[in-house]
Amino acid sequence: MGEFLLGLHCIGCNREYGPWAVDYVCPRCGPVAGALDLVYDYRLLSQRMGPGTFAETRRPSLWRYEALLPVSADYAVRLRAGWTPLYTSPDLARELGVGALWLKDDTLHPTASCKDRGTAVTVAAARKLGRPALACASTGNAASSLAGFAAAAGIPCYIFVPRTAPTAKLAQLVAYGAVVFKVDGTYDQAYALALEACDRFGWYNRSDGQNPIVVEGNKTAAFEAWEELKGDLPDFALVSAGDGSVVAGIAKGFLELKRVGFTDRVPVVYGVQAEGAAAIAQAFARFQAGEPVLPASERAETIADSICVGTPRDALRAVRTVAETGGGFITVSDGEIVAAVRELARRAGVFAEPSGAAPLAGLRRLAADGTIPTGGRVLLFITGSGLKDPRGGLEGVAEPPVIPPTLSAVEEALG
Amino acid sequence: MGEFLLGLHCIGCNREYGPWAVDYVCPRCGPVAGALDLVYDYRLLSQRMGPGTFAETRRPSLWRYEALLPVSADYAVRLRAGWTPLYTSPDLARELGVGALWLKDDTLHPTASCKDRGTAVTVAAARKLGRPALACASTGNAASSLAGFAAAAGIPCYIFVPRTAPTAKLAQLVAYGAVVFKVDGTYDQAYALALEACDRFGWYNRSDGQNPIVVEGNKTAAFEAWEELKGDLPDFALVSAGDGSVVAGIAKGFLELKRVGFTDRVPVVYGVQAEGAAAIAQAFARFQAGEPVLPASERAETIADSICVGTPRDALRAVRTVAETGGGFITVSDGEIVAAVRELARRAGVFAEPSGAAPLAGLRRLAADGTIPTGGRVLLFITGSGLKDPRGGLEGVAEPPVIPPTLSAVEEALG
Numbered sequence: 150m151g152e153f154l155l156g157l158h159c160i161g162c163n164r165e166y167g168p169w170a171v172d173y174v175c176p177r178c179g180p181v182a183g184a185l186d187l188v189y190d191y192r193l194l195s196q197r198m199g200p201g202t203f204a205e206t207r208r209p210s211l212w213r214y215e216a217l218l219p220v221s222a223d224y225a226v227r228l229r230a231g232w233t234p235l236y237t238s239p240d241l242a243r244e245l246g247v248g249a250l251w252l253k254d255d256t257l258h259p260t261a262s263c264k265d266r267g268t269a270v271t272v273a274a275a276r277k278l279g280r281p282a283l284a285c286a287s288t289g290n291a292a293s294s295l296a297g298f299a300a301a302a303g304i305p306c307y308i309f310v311p312r313t314a315p316t317a318k319l320a321q322l323v324a325y326g327a328v329v330f331k332v333d334g335t336y337d338q339a340y341a342l343a344l345e346a347c348d349r350f351g352w353y354n355r356s357d358g359q360n361p362i363v364v365e366g367n368k369t370a371a372f373e374a375w376e377e378l379k380g381d382l383p384d385f386a387l388v389s390a391g392d393g394s395v396v397a398g399i400a401k402g403f404l405e406l407k408r409v410g411f412t413d414r415v416p417v418v419y420g421v422q423a424e425g426a427a428a429i430a431q432a433f434a435r436f437q438a439g440e441p442v443l444p445a446s447e448r449a450e451t452i453a454d455s456i457c458v459g460t461p462r463d464a465l466r467a468v469r470t471v472a473e474t475g476g477g478f479i480t481v482s483d484g485e486i487v488a489a490v491r492e493l494a495r496r497a498g499v500f501a502e503p504s505g506a507a508p509l510a511g512l513r514r515l516a517a518d519g520t521i522p523t524g525g526r527v528l529l530f531i532t533g534s535g536l537k538d539p540r541g542g543l544e545g546v547a548e549p550p551v552i553p554p555t556l557s558a559v560e561e562a563l564g
Numbered sequence: 565m566g567e568f569l570l571g572l573h574c575i576g577c578n579r580e581y582g583p584w585a586v587d588y589v590c591p592r593c594g595p596v597a598g599a600l601d602l603v604y605d606y607r608l609l610s611q612r613m614g615p616g617t618f619a620e621t622r623r624p625s626l627w628r629y630e631a632l633l634p635v636s637a638d639y640a641v642r643l644r645a646g647w648t649p650l651y652t653s654p655d656l657a658r659e660l661g662v663g664a665l666w667l668k669d670d671t672l673h674p675t676a677s678c679k680d681r682g683t684a685v686t687v688a689a690a691r692k693l694g695r696p697a698l699a700c701a702s703t704g705n706a707a708s709s710l711a712g713f714a715a716a717a718g719i720p721c722y723i724f725v726p727r728t729a730p731t732a733k734l735a736q737l738v739a740y741g742a743v744v745f746k747v748d749g750t751y752d753q754a755y756a757l758a759l760e761a762c763d764r765f766g767w768y769n770r771s772d773g774q775n776p777i778v779v780e781g782n783k784t785a786a787f788e789a790w791e792e793l794k795g796d797l798p799d800f801a802l803v804s805a806g807d808g809s810v811v812a813g814i815a816k817g818f819l820e821l822k823r824v825g826f827t828d829r830v831p832v833v834y835g836v837q838a839e840g841a842a843a844i845a846q847a848f849a850r851f852q853a854g855e856p857v858l859p860a861s862e863r864a865e866t867i868a869d870s871i872c873v874g875t876p877r878d879a880l881r882a883v884r885t886v887a888e889t890g891g892g893f894i895t896v897s898d899g900e901i902v903a904a905v906r907e908l909a910r911r912a913g914v915f916a917e918p919s920g921a922a923p924l925a926g927l928r929r930l931a932a933d934g935t936i937p938t939g940g941r942v943l944l945f946i947t948g949s950g951l952k953d954p955r956g957g958l959e960g961v962a963e964p965p966v967i968p969p970t971l972s973a974v975e976e977a978l979g
Contacts, residue, residue, distance in 0.1 A: 301913025
């Protein structure tokens with residue numbers, strides 16, 4: 150496969166590059182402004198494929214969409230990425246006053262976050278290209294995802310984190326055997342150092358916003374929702390946004406389904422950010438006002454650590470792709486995010502990390518202000534497991550009472 | 565479905581009970597000694613079904629085995645239990661000198677442990693029976709599993725934990741909205757109080773060893789491995805054992821496949837316990853010596869908290885069912901378990917909690933003493949995610965070095 154890949158298109162200057170001609174960003178435009186987008190021969194795809202083609206592969210993973218990926222499944226590592234469950238949540242839908250509510254549970258991934266999608270395809274690309282090692286800068290889900298898939302591939306993995314990264318966050322990385330550099334500097338310095346080291350040592354860089362393959366993995370979440378809903382796509386789709394690569398991927402996925410003729414209608418996609426880390430939301434506001442989108446950089450502080458990003462590395466792509474669906478970006482408070490963690494767990498049985506539950510908080514906002522009308526059909530992407538950061542589940546909750554081991558004490562506690 | 569269910573059989577006194585005649589254990593024999601086993605009409609099943617029947621359901625969950633379950637999938641809650649991936653690990657197989665090695669990755673469950681199998685079927689039974697609430701005694705995976713599925717079902721859930729249960733372990737429970745009682749007493753007292761409260765309030769008790777339905781869910785892991793391996797079962801299967809319900813379920817699953825004629829050969833099943841919590845291993849030694857198996861009760865202390873069980877609630881069933889496969893129980897040290905956590909993560913990309921990695925430590929032992937011969941084909945069941953207890957990943961590992969943000973510092977750190 151990879152046979153339908155035409156090449157790379159710079160979202161900044163519209164230059165075209167052949168398949169695999171450039172690893173990362175447009176050499177002319179540089180990072181963020183020169184994010185590269187993989188383009189496929191959609192006309193040929195629509196001639197050769199039908200909506201049922203994917204099911205015929207019988208693959209319970211994102212590799213069922215091999216035709217719309219740049220790399221053959223032959224290069225995939227063993228860990229199962231994608232084909233996560235889609236749940237309906239009629240109770241929550243009723244309470245929110247929407248016509249239907251679906252939850253795409255991407256917590257059910259080998260390293261417990263949606264980052265495994267981008268990683269799976271990127272690691273397959275590294276194997277195809279014969280790269281000797283993998284690397285990325287991150288303190289969170291992308292790092293543990295890369296470490297896990299690199300371990301499964303038997304490829305060395307180098308992770309750059311700022312020195313402030315908490316020890317607990319390093320547990321997965323260390324277990325997977327990644328070489329971890331704690332950089333005595335800011336996250337920006339760690340990110341820049343990862344770039345330099347990849348240049349020098351030939352390591353393949355998975356960092357969000359840098360590697361265009363990551364978005365190709367991310368888009369498969371949209372394909373899966375489409376297939377699980379038998380082509381009857383929702384009206385709205387919400388997902389949290391930090392660097393912007395996940396929301397851009399999901400929007401791209403829906404748009405590609407239209408390009409190959411498998412749907413007439415694309416859900417309106419909203420990226421959900423924390424009020425304290427809203428660089429893309431602000432960039433989107435500038436975009437709507439006809440002002441320059443870049444540079445996008447703000448202070449970042451939120452309980453939702455996976456989207457606590459001050460300088461989003463895929464801001465331009467996120468803004469452009471989301472705009473193409475007719476959607477936008479909204480912000481929610483940390484209080485709303487914590488409430489959403491609890492609501493999602495209690496009402497739907499899905500325990501998400503704060504960033505994973507943020508779309509539910511976003512839906513409340515959009516339903517309240519009428520953007521999502523009564524009866525609107527809504528899909529939420531739940532991007533990371535609550536086990537990644539259990540604080541969200543405990544925040545503001547009273548300790549359970551201690552009772553003596555007697556039935557009368559149970560009766561009393563029950564009131 | 566449930567149409568093939570004949571009834572319940574007491575493993576102690578061999579009394580038979582009709583389907584749904586008894587909720588928990590044999591009234592005559594009591595707990596542990598009177599564990600009830602669900603029996604199906606295997607002859608009728610083998611007439612009505614073929615090995616391909618399960619795939620025809622197209623269900624990516626344990627409900628594809630509805631015919632061998634007591635409850636119809638109509639009662640299932642939305643969360644996806646079962647149909648977890650099976651990975652090959654040729655590198656580890658080579659190093660261990662075995663002919664083939666498969667990992668059944670049951671960490672990929674909604675609440676991140678294999679307990680979701682037993683819970684899924686038990687909660688479906690509660691819905692069929694119209695029970696008003698669910699309950700169990702546990703500090704760990706069974707509790708969070710029940711809390712999650714109860715939340716998805718919209719059924720109240722009551723959890724009994726000993727007062728010593730650490731706050732972090734309560735995060736999932738609290739998030740799912742379970743009512744948690746911290747009992748001022750031992751785990752045994754909490755267990756007994758849960759029984760009493762279920763009797764009094766009509767709550768449906770999911771506690772291991774108490775509810776026979778739990779084992780029916782657990783056995784589906786064996787069915788899946790059989791189906792994924794296209795019927796070519798391994799020679800040996802290893803899984804960790806605490807209360808004994810999981811290993812009993814897996815052994816039962818393989819034995820049932822033989823009973824319905826889908827395999828001639830059953831893997832030799834080994835339960836793996838920690839040296840510091842080896843009550844079932846000791847009970848099995850008594851069984852082999854022709855001595856009474858029960859009571860089984862020992863001190864329990866191990867880093868593998870999910871199998872840190874002093875008084876295993878399903879010891880007799882575990883001993884009997886494992887013996888029927890020609891297998892047994894072995895113990896491994898905490899040091900070996902911690903090494904196995906790291907090895908499994910580094911070599912296979914699967915991050916398990918200590919109890920989840922224990923089977924790999926067990927395999928090392930059995931390969932070293934020749935019980936598993938060179939060339940033997942081995943399946944390990946990985947029962948819980950490392951995110952449940954990240955200590956295993958960090959144990960005895962040096963902190964990553966802090967380096968200045970320069971390429972020369974990276975080069976120096978690389979040596």
